[in-house]
Amino acid sequence: MSFQLSCAVRNRDVDVALAVASGETLALLGPNGSGKSTALAVAAGLLVPDRGRVVLDGETLTDAAPSGLSVSVPPHARRTALLGQEPLLFPHLSVLENVAFGPRSRGIRKAAARESAHRWLEEVGVGELAERRPAQLSGGQAQRVAVARALATEPALLLLDEPMAALDVAVLPALRQTLRRVLADQTAIIVTHDPLDALLMADRVVVLSQGRVVEEGASNHVLTRPRRPFAARLAGLNLVTGTWRAGAVETADGVRVQGHAEGDTPVEGAEAIATFRPGAVAVYRNRVEGSPRNTFDVTVTEVEPMAESIRVHAGSLHADVTVQAAAELELAPGLRVTFSVKATEVSVYGR
Amino acid sequence: MGLPRWIYVPAVLGAGFVLLPLLAIVARVDWPNFGTLITSESSRAAFWLSLKTSAASTGLCVVFGVPLALVLARRDFPGLGVLRSLVLLPLVLPPVVGGLALLYTFGRRGLLGSELDALGIQIAFTTVAVVMAQTFVALPFLVVSLEGALRTAGQRYEVVAASLGAGPTTVFRRITLPLVLPGLMSGAVLAFARSLGEFGATITFAGSLQGRTRTLPLEIYLQRETDPDAAVALALVLVVVAVLVIGLARQSRSAL
Numbered sequence: 157m158s159f160q161l162s163c164a165v166r167n168r169d170v171d172v173a174l175a176v177a178s179g180e181t182l183a184l185l186g187p188n189g190s191g192k193s194t195a196l197a198v199a200a201g202l203l204v205p206d207r208g209r210v211v212l213d214g215e216t217l218t219d220a221a222p223s224g225l226s227v228s229v230p231p232h233a234r235r236t237a238l239l240g241q242e243p244l245l246f247p248h249l250s251v252l253e254n255v256a257f258g259p260r261s262r263g264i265r266k267a268a269a270r271e272s273a274h275r276w277l278e279e280v281g282v283g284e285l286a287e288r289r290p291a292q293l294s295g296g297q298a299q300r301v302a303v304a305r306a307l308a309t310e311p312a313l314l315l316l317d318e319p320m321a322a323l324d325v326a327v328l329p330a331l332r333q334t335l336r337r338v339l340a341d342q343t344a345i346i347v348t349h350d351p352l353d354a355l356l357m358a359d360r361v362v363v364l365s366q367g368r369v370v371e372e373g374a375s376n377h378v379l380t381r382p383r384r385p386f387a388a389r390l391a392g393l394n395l396v397t398g399t400w401r402a403g404a405v406e407t408a409d410g411v412r413v414q415g416h417a418e419g420d421t422p423v424e425g426a427e428a429i430a431t432f433r434p435g436a437v438a439v440y441r442n443r444v445e446g447s448p449r450n451t452f453d454v455t456v457t458e459v460e461p462m463a464e465s466i467r468v469h470a471g472s473l474h475a476d477v478t479v480q481a482a483a484e485l486e487l488a489p490g491l492r493v494t495f496s497v498k499a500t501e502v503s504v505y506g507r
Numbered sequence: 508m509g510l511p512r513w514i515y516v517p518a519v520l521g522a523g524f525v526l527l528p529l530l531a532i533v534a535r536v537d538w539p540n541f542g543t544l545i546t547s548e549s550s551r552a553a554f555w556l557s558l559k560t561s562a563a564s565t566g567l568c569v570v571f572g573v574p575l576a577l578v579l580a581r582r583d584f585p586g587l588g589v590l591r592s593l594v595l596l597p598l599v600l601p602p603v604v605g606g607l608a609l610l611y612t613f614g615r616r617g618l619l620g621s622e623l624d625a626l627g628i629q630i631a632f633t634t635v636a637v638v639m640a641q642t643f644v645a646l647p648f649l650v651v652s653l654e655g656a657l658r659t660a661g662q663r664y665e666v667v668a669a670s671l672g673a674g675p676t677t678v679f680r681r682i683t684l685p686l687v688l689p690g691l692m693s694g695a696v697l698a699f700a701r702s703l704g705e706f707g708a709t710i711t712f713a714g715s716l717q718g719r720t721r722t723l724p725l726e727i728y729l730q731r732e733t734d735p736d737a738a739v740a741l742a743l744v745l746v747v748v749a750v751l752v753i754g755l756a757r758q759s760r761s762a763l
Contacts, residue, residue, distance in 0.1 A: 202666065232670070232672050233674075238666075238670035246664055246668070246686075248685045257673070315670075
């Protein structure tokens with residue numbers, strides 16, 4: 157393991173331990189106030205825990221015990237770059253100077269720093285914006301520059317705190333692709349609300365709840381076969397994983413799910429994911445024959461009242477139906493029903 | 508949204524109260540002799556002394572005020588509130604009292620007087636004393652202005668810069684300072700203006716020696732007795748400088 161963190165922060169009731177292997181991306185999932193940002197702040201050196209240890213590549217960055225603090229490497233000497241929700245590009249510097257800031261701060265000569273900045277801007281697909289001022293960029297462009305700026309420091313650990321939460325949905329698929337590419341060999345921790353991000357970008361997932369680790373494992377496993385209801389209900393999104401065959405995601409059970417590809421169309425035979433909102437799912441008691449829709453024959457496992465609707469859980473799938481519909485269908489655990497969703501409501505991702 | 512109509516009456520009265528005396532000065536100026544009056548030897552000496560000492564005290568305000576504002580804006584420790592109030596005291600203190608305080612600190616019989624004397628340093632009634640008196644009264648203007656700018660700018664960019672590997676001095680030089688530069692500029696302009704108009708602390712601590720400690724406000728006050736025309740002409744010069752300073756401050760603020 158190249159990064160280990162254990163920390164307890166009493167006034168926030170957080171007590172977590174996690175580890176990231178070299179080159180691995182770990183997703184930290186959890187509801188608001190579950191301790192995700194606290195863990196990230198401890199890793200970055202912005203917060204000293206009451207008790208805890210942070211070790212990166214064998215170097216102890218934080219070592220705190222109730223008896224006293226013995227090690228606390230300041231944030232700038234940790235080689236942990238932080239990327240937040242907002243790009244926070246330095247407004248008085250050009251895009252290029254923003255990206256060159258990290259290398260310059262590490263004592264690299266101006267020309268070399270600029271050259272590396274150019275390279276990273278190209279890498280995230282905004283090379284042509286080098287001479288602009290941050291105020292002249294769109295939100296998506298600015299976040300790409302922020303990604304380049306963080307990567308240009310060649311961090312031993314990249315910390316991403318909901319990097320896509322503040323962005324327009326229209327720019328998300330493209331940025332997601334970029335992040336997937338740059339995170340491939342990067343040791344990183346990404347805090348996210350979106351299980352899809354975790355599935356697409358992270359190798360492993362740690363789920364936090366009320367300041368404790370409640371679930372941990374390969375992202376594929378945790379998110380598609382969650383033991384905890386939280387991981388399943390995280391964003392209320394349905395996730396179906398399988399293999400891309402003849403224009404559809406085919407599950408291990410042979411169910412085919414059609415949808416529109418977000419980003420590049422998956423490669424035939426490659427792993428693929430289909431996602432759809434529970435609200436897009438219609439529930440029937442009888443099998444709908446000859447329908448162009450995607451259908452799933454399932455058994456209801458739980459019926460959960462929500463604010464304005466009823467959420468029907470059937471294994472790893474969920475549907476939101478109106479209270480009237482739930483009553484008419486007499487939905488109850490154990491009942492065999494058919495979930496049906498239009499192909500236009502399904503997003504497909506290659507993996 | 509409309510304003511109540513009656514509100515214009517006190518507003519116009521207030522503006523007139525400020526502007527009318529300025530017009531009165533312009534009206535009272537002896538225009539045919541204006542050039543001679545402001546170029547007399549004593550006037551020129553006072554004018555240059557004022558510019559030089561004000562520039563020096565503005566420099567000192569920046570040197571001490573920037574770190575002071577940073578500590579006040581970025582640190583939190585017991586007694587910080589009290590420290591801030593004390594540092595800002597010269598804003599509300601009568602300048603004469605400030606001058607007396609300086610005299611009893613740095614004067615020959617002051618708190619540090621005998622030590623300074625032993626070193627062969629005499630401060631009171633020298634040009635250095637003028638600069639110190641001006642710095643004493645002008646420093647809070649820069650600190651207040653800059654502390655506000657620092658708090659508005661926040662620490663988010665500084666945190667990002669640190670996470671990118673920049674040490675505290677690099678962050679200060681490349682991020683903090685450029686971000687608050689407009690606030691620093693307007694603070695410096697205010698400090699300069701306050702130094703230029705300094706009277707009470709200067710005359711108490713530095714006296715009124717032509718060419719050494721007699722700045723423009725002191726010269727005007729003295730001439731008022733002997734040569735009112737010269738006093739009025741010099742007063743107009745100060746008004747013009749003040750207007751220029753306000754224009755500069757506005758510009759640096761709108762550049763924000």
